[in-house]
Amino acid sequence: xxxxxxxxxxxxxxxxxxxxxxxxFLSSGFEEVENEEDADIVLLNSCAxxxxxxxxxxxxxxxxxKLFRTQGHPAAIVTGCVATVKEKDIxxxxxxxxxxxxxxxxxxxxxxxxxxxxxxxxxxxxxLMERKVFAYxxxxxxxxxxxxxxxxxxTKGRERSRTKEExxxxxxxxxxxxxxxxxxxxxxxxxxxxxxGYKNGFIEILEAVDKIEGLKRLRYxxxxxxxxxxxxxxxxxxxxxxCPHFHLPVQSGSNKILKLMKRGYTREEYLAxxxxxxxxxxxxSITTDIIVGFPYExxxxxxxxxxxxxxxxxxxxxxxxxxxxxxxxxxxMPNQVETQEKKRxxxxxxxxxxxxxxxxxxxxxxxxxxxxxxxxxxxEVFGRIPQDKLVITKKDASVGDIIEVTIxxxxxxxxxxx
Ligand code: SAH
Ligand code: SF4
Numbered sequence: 001x002x003x004x005x006x007x008x009x010x011x012x013x014x015x016x017x018x019x020x021x022x023x024x025f026l027s028s029g030f031e032e033v034e035n036e037e038d039a040d041i042v043l044l045n046s047c048a049x050x051x052x053x054x055x056x057x058x059x060x061x062x063x064x065x066k067l068f069r070t071q072g073h074p075a076a077i078v079t080g081c082v083a084t085v086k087e088k089d090i091x092x093x094x095x096x097x098x099x100x101x102x103x104x105x106x107x108x109x110x111x112x113x114x115x116x117x118x119x120x121x122x123x124x125x126x127x128l129m130e131r132k133v134f135a136y137x138x139x140x141x142x143x144x145x146x147x148x149x150x151x152x153x154x155t156k157g158r159e160r161s162r163t164k165e166e167x168x169x170x171x172x173x174x175x176x177x178x179x180x181x182x183x184x185x186x187x188x189x190x191x192x193x194x195x196x197g198y199k200n201g202f203i204e205i206l207e208a209v210d211k212i213e214g215l216k217r218l219r220y221x222x223x224x225x226x227x228x229x230x231x232x233x234x235x236x237x238x239x240x241x242x243c244p245h246f247h248l249p250v251q252s253g254s255n256k257i258l259k260l261m262k263r264g265y266t267r268e269e270y271l272a273x274x275x276x277x278x279x280x281x282x283x284x285s286i287t288t289d290i291i292v293g294f295p296y297e298x299x300x301x302x303x304x305x306x307x308x309x310x311x312x313x314x315x316x317x318x319x320x321x322x323x324x325x326x327x328x329x330x331x332x333m334p335n336q337v338e339t340q341e342k343k344r345x346x347x348x349x350x351x352x353x354x355x356x357x358x359x360x361x362x363x364x365x366x367x368x369x370x371x372x373x374x375x376x377x378x379x380e381v382f383g384r385i386p387q388d389k390l391v392i393t394k395k396d397a398s399v400g401d402i403i404e405v406t407i408x409x410x411x412x413x414x415x416x417x418x
Contacts, residue, residue: 002119004030005039005074009057010047012185012221013156014080016136017108018045021079024112028119036060037067039074043115046080046104048151050323057082061094068097075099077118079111081155085326105142105157133374133400134181134217135174139167139205140195143187145224147251148262148329149291149322152187159188161196164205171209180372180400181217182209189220190227203235210239216402217372217386218242222249225273226264233280243386244281248273249289253308254301257294261330267308274312285315285360285387292349293322293342295333302345309353315360315387317353321346354412361389361410368406369417373397390414 004025008018021043022032036042042064047053057078064076078090079102087101100118102111142157143150171182184205186192193201209218218241225248236242248270252258255266265273277284290309292302309317321342324331371383371391381397384390392414393405405417 001029001031002040003033003038004041004043005033005036006043006045007036007060008045009053010045010049010080012136012183013138013141013187014045014047016138016185017079017111018043019136020108020112021045021115024115025119028116030119036064036074037071041099041119042074042076044076044078044080046078046082048081048085048155048325050320051325052323054082054086058089058093061090061098065093065095065097068095077102077115079106080104081151084155085151104155132174132177132179133372134183135179136183136185137167137170137174138162138185140186140189140192144191145188145264146262146329148260148333149294149325149331151325151328154327156187159191159195161193161198161201163196164193164198164201164208167205168208168212171215172212175212175214178400180215180402181219182215184209184218184220186220187222188224188227189222190224190232203232206236206239206242210241215241219245219388221247223247224264225250225270228273230276233276237280243388244284245287245386245388246277246281246284247287247289248277250308251289251291252294252297252301253305254297257297257301257305260296260333261291261294267304271308271311283387285389286312287316287318287388288312288314290317290319290349291322292319292345293337295322295330295337296335297322297337297345302349306349306352309349309356313356313360314353315389316357317349319346319349319353357412358410361412361415364389364407364415365410366407368404369415371403371405371417373399373401373403375399385415391417393417 006018006022008014033039046057076094076097077100081104083101084104090101091098140161142159143153144159146153190202250270251261253267369385371385373381373383375382376399380392381395382392391405397403407415407417409416
């Protein structure tokens with residue numbers, strides 16, 4: 001049997017797409033392998049959000065080209081955000097190993113069709129579709145925001161919502177096949193439905209999915225703080241499956257920087273949203289994304305970010321040093337911050353945030369929590385609580401079970417319990 005491997009970089013949309021590509025390979029009679037060395041064909045689903053992820057793709061392509069030269073396989077298909085903007089470089093670096101490059105803007109269904117054509121085997125039934133504990137379901141593709149640092153609107157194009165009917169039938173199918181948790185996806189998920197004439201699309205799709213029989217947990221990524229109203233929060237309180245976790249990317253604590261980023265909210269507005277979340281959902285976890293070292297960021301601006309992190313007490317932050325992306329407004333701003341300085345700010349912020357995570361996670365010690373099991377390995381089971389924290393415990397349980405665990409230990413990244 002022919003063998004394939006898929007390598008995925010970047011966001012949950014890519015993870016979702018890769019799952020669909022994987023089904024296309026399996027239904028075409030291909031077998032999945034661990035290492036690219038053993039594969040006949042490797043699909044690279046790329047990410048352009050940071051320079052580092054582009055470099056990772058290019059170094060992987062260089063390696064595949066070398067394998068292709070010395071052992072005659074694997075061939076590579078490249079898609080995702082880098083494929084949208086750097087087709088020439090991909091072909092140059094991958095050489096003869098690259099058999100096709102599909103832009104990340106091209107509709108998923110047409111890319112799947114092309115892959116199937118390449119694999120040129122008759123489609124078999126979906127019998128190979130695996131049961132999954134949780135599944136990503138994109139509801140809106142692309143982004144209209146053009147935050148000045150961000151390449152996503154360029155690589156993924158403008159906002160395109162899927163219809164409510166299409167989403168609901170996909171979720172129903174997944175839940176029927178055993179999926180317990182659904183994560184709805186969009187780059188700015190609060191804009192869901194605007195392009196197809198829905199008025200309160202985001203909260204209404206949450207309400208509709210929440211009603212689906214058999215669903216245990218509902219999540220969504222990524223909301224935009226500027227579009228998150230109190231009315232939405234209030235309506236969210238009535239949903240029985242919605243998890244008490246808010247990922248609210250702040251990016252910076254300095255009003256000057258937020259304006260330069262074109263984020264559309266101030267520090268004060270962001271903090272007012274956080275107050276409302278804490279008031280209406282006292283048990284919720286709150287996480288964020290932060291960029292340090294954006295052009296013009298002074299030590300004082302950075303300290304404002306730090307004080308915001310300290311003030312909000314995030315359960316977890318995803319922080320990155322600013323990385324200039326081609327064709328974005330920020331990349332041509334003067335006053336870029338030195339690499340060394342960006343690194344210093346990043347490390348400084350992460351050590352504060354980790355200490356807060358330890359404190360937050362330790363507050364679970366002694367509590368009994370509900371864990372949805374995702375993985376079972378060597379006598380240990382791994383799963384998540386509704387607040388999206390990872391729990392590790394020794395227990396005889398299977399993937400998909402929801403079990404009660406009393407937390408006995410915690411660090412910055414997980415909880416342990418029995
Ligand atoms: N649509 C989401 C996610 C966008 S990309 C949002 O609006 O938050 C995910 C994260 O990558 C961003 O939140 C940001 O923190 C980070 N990111 C995006 N572009 C970046 C850049 N040029 N340099 C560093 N980090 C970046
Ligand atoms: Fe990028 Fe901003 Fe759109 Fe998020 S909202 S994808 S950060 S442009």
